[in-house]
Amino acid sequence: xxxxxxxxxxxxxxxxxxxxxxxxxxxxxxxxxxxxxxxxxxxxxxxxxxxxxxxxxxxxxxxxxxxxxxxxxxxxxxxxxxxxxxxxxxxxxxxxxxxxxxxxxxxxxxxxxxxxxxxxxxxxxxxxxxxxxxxxxxxxxxxxxxxxxxxxxxxxxxxxxxxxxxxxxxxxxxxxxxxxxxxxxxxxxxxxxxxxxxxxxxxxxxxxxxxxxxxxxxxxxxxxxxxxxxxxxxxxxxxxxxxxxxxxxxxxxxxxxxxxxxxxxxxxxxxxxx
Amino acid sequence: xxxxxxxxxxxxxxxxxxxxxxxxxxxxxxxxxxxxxxxxxxxxxxxxxxxxxxxxxxxxxxxxxxxxxxxxxxxxxxxxxxxxxxxxxxxxxxxxxxxxxxxxxxxxxxxxxxxxxxxxxxxxxxxxxxxxxxxxxxxxxxxxxxxxxxxxxxxxxxxxxxxxxxxxxxxxxxxxxxxxxxxxxxxxxxxxxxxxxxxxxxxxxxxxxxxxxxxxxxxxxxxxxxxxxxxxxxxxxxxxxxxxxxxxxxxxxxxxxxxxxxxxxxxxxxxxxxxxxxxxxxxxxxxxxxxxxxxxxxxxxxxxx
Numbered sequence: 384x385x386x387x388x389x390x391x392x393x394x395x396x397x398x399x400x401x402x403x404x405x406x407x408x409x410x411x412x413x414x415x416x417x418x419x420x421x422x423x424x425x426x427x428x429x430x431x432x433x434x435x436x437x438x439x440x441x442x443x444x445x446x447x448x449x450x451x452x453x454x455x456x457x458x459x460x461x462x463x464x465x466x467x468x469x470x471x472x473x474x475x476x477x478x479x480x481x482x483x484x485x486x487x488x489x490x491x492x493x494x495x496x497x498x499x500x501x502x503x504x505x506x507x508x509x510x511x512x513x514x515x516x517x518x519x520x521x522x523x524x525x526x527x528x529x530x531x532x533x534x535x536x537x538x539x540x541x542x543x544x545x546x547x548x549x550x551x552x553x554x555x556x557x558x559x560x561x562x563x564x565x566x567x568x569x570x571x572x573x574x575x576x577x578x579x580x581x582x583x584x585x586x587x588x589x590x591x592x593x594x595x596x597x598x599x600x601x602x603x604x605x606x607x608x609x610x611x612x613x614x615x616x617x618x619x620x621x622x623x624x625x626x627x628x629x630x631x632x633x634x635x636x637x638x639x640x641x642x643x644x645x646x647x648x649x650x651x652x653x654x655x656x657x
Numbered sequence: 658x659x660x661x662x663x664x665x666x667x668x669x670x671x672x673x674x675x676x677x678x679x680x681x682x683x684x685x686x687x688x689x690x691x692x693x694x695x696x697x698x699x700x701x702x703x704x705x706x707x708x709x710x711x712x713x714x715x716x717x718x719x720x721x722x723x724x725x726x727x728x729x730x731x732x733x734x735x736x737x738x739x740x741x742x743x744x745x746x747x748x749x750x751x752x753x754x755x756x757x758x759x760x761x762x763x764x765x766x767x768x769x770x771x772x773x774x775x776x777x778x779x780x781x782x783x784x785x786x787x788x789x790x791x792x793x794x795x796x797x798x799x800x801x802x803x804x805x806x807x808x809x810x811x812x813x814x815x816x817x818x819x820x821x822x823x824x825x826x827x828x829x830x831x832x833x834x835x836x837x838x839x840x841x842x843x844x845x846x847x848x849x850x851x852x853x854x855x856x857x858x859x860x861x862x863x864x865x866x867x868x869x870x871x872x873x874x875x876x877x878x879x880x881x882x883x884x885x886x887x888x889x890x891x892x893x894x895x896x897x898x899x900x901x902x903x904x905x906x907x908x909x910x911x912x913x914x915x916x917x918x919x920x921x922x923x924x925x926x927x928x929x930x931x932x933x934x935x936x937x938x939x940x941x942x943x944x945x946x947x948x949x950x951x952x953x954x955x956x957x958x959x960x961x962x
């Protein structure tokens with residue numbers, strides 16, 4: 384157990400605790416404005432106050448409260464978009480690899496196309512046509528994720544297909560659907576879990592970037608990307624508005640990536656090329 | 658070769674048609690596009706008028722034919738915000754993005770190639786660990802945040818460099834670094850892993866046995882072959898470049914296509930966004946087509962695969 388990546392685990396736990404226990408960690412509301420306490424610097428600054436640990440923004444909202452509630456949004460987006468995008472990728476990967484033939488070449492063309500076309504453009508388009516919101520964001524980020532999942536899982540399935548137990552199942556009269564569900568799926572779950580962990584960082588960065596571009600969850604809901612975007616214009620006078628959420632993003636993504644690398648080496652070293 | 662080019666050309670056209678069709682139907686299926694096109698303070702009469710002029714009261718397949726016919730003539734609608742044909746706007750901003758992409762690519766190559774090569778040579782050494790850290794940090798730092806950080810340090814605190822907009826050479830420094838580093842991590846990892854593979858191959862051993870100097874072996878024989886996978890992944894890097902450009906140009910108020918895309922989003926300028934996406938698809942697809950053809954020309958294995 385000595386080799387467990389303790390620092391990443393600590394950071395990830397901190398984020399999850401923030402997200403889950405947000406109302407217990409701060410008495411301030413993340414969206415209520417208070418013009419009397421606008422732009423208060425963090426507590427360690429001489430003009431700061433102990434009341435607002437990380438200061439307040441231009442609407443007088445507590446930065447720590449927004450950070451804590453923002454973690455919640457990030458985690459919701461991570462879970463839902465990995466379920467949706469990763470799930471679709473997993474399904475297509477299994478079907479494509481197992482069924483093969485024309486369907487496989489068609490799906491893999493689609494995957495190639497998805498890799499060369501910047502998914503962010505579709506994400507922005509969705510935000511404009513469907514309107515900003517959590518659903519739009521989840522669909523947009525899923526569009527970004529599915530292709531990588533489908534490609535890697537398909538590769539795994541191609542190798543699995545050659546194994547004896549699959550041939551035996553066939554001889555035994557199992558339908559293709561049954562083989563895929565009962566014999567193939569459990570055997571790609573390890574790879575799937577590694578992909579999920581490695582993509583958590585991707586989702587957080589995507590969510591933050593889309594929020595920054597005005598295509599994420601709409602204000603006043605606090606998200607880290609939106610906090611960076613809103614504070615950007617005040618970087619000369621109120622640096623804490625952008626730097627604090629930015630550092631939070633980097634640390635969390637870094638932690639998830641390091642944890643993902645560790646998990647990959649543990650569960651599935653042959654995926655090292657990912 | 659002719660057959661290969663023809664096949665790839667057909668594929669490229671199909672891809673552009675697919676993107677355009679997708680964009681068209683997305684705009685129609687999620688409500689009446691009139692609501693996306695009209696300004697918010699317009700009257701119901703304006704709405705009826707607009708539906709008529711745009712032919713939105715006709716059946717959807719007819720609308721699609723009109724859209725396709727217009728698109729083929731290079732007409733992708735008029736921007737709501739700028740009151741100009743969207744395609745013209747795209748082309749007027751395109752050069753600015755290209756001016757930024759060239760130094761950014763240069764930054765990416767100048768950082769990624771030496772770091773990738775050296776970390777492969779000295780595996781586990783200080784530079785390998787350092788560049789590994791840079792790669793991990795680079796992936797964990799969103800592009801927009803890096804840009805803002807650079808502005809904070811070099812423009813606000815130190816006052817050395819301008820924080821944005823086009824202008825003299827100094828204006829290029831921070832945006833090109835921001836856009837360039839977006840590509841560095843991926844580039845570097847790829848070069849490192851393919852260098853490791855090649856260092857192990859027979860022809861490298863032969864080159865060494867022949868008594869060639871280590872510099873020649875590494876920088877000429879190995880690197881040349883190590884760059885092949887980088888070229889094959891060119892399309893993926895292009896996609897990254899477009900994504901990076903949208904964010905970087907937004908942070909630095911750089912008047913290119915990326916910034917135009919951002920403006921289309923925040924002003925809910927659907928015709929403009931639609932045009933930008935279709936034009937971007939055309940560009941990406943055809944640049945990839947050209948790269949593929951050049952590549953097949955250089956490497957016969959691809960042609961016959």
